[in-house]
Amino acid sequence: MSKFECDLTADLLPVYLDGKASPETVAYIQEHIKACPQCRELYDAMAGEIKIPESPVVINKKIRTPKQRMWRFVVIYCLIFAALVVGVSTILIWGI
């Protein structure tokens, strides 16, 4: 493989991966990648980058620190306590 062919492949790979390459370019790149380990490696790296979803951000949002979990517990406990107080007061005031 000549350096020119490898440079050309590297230049065309983003277009190829976007699916916007012409049929001739697609054929050229597929043929070159098959024969050239260096460009195949580059292709694998670029294809891998594109396939990474943005889900880590979503996953991070769901992870709570122990402090956040403690506060959640405190809030729930206070609500239950408030409900009990209201319930008991109601029973005492109305004498049910």
Ligand SMILES: [Zn+2]
């Ligand atoms: Zn190459």
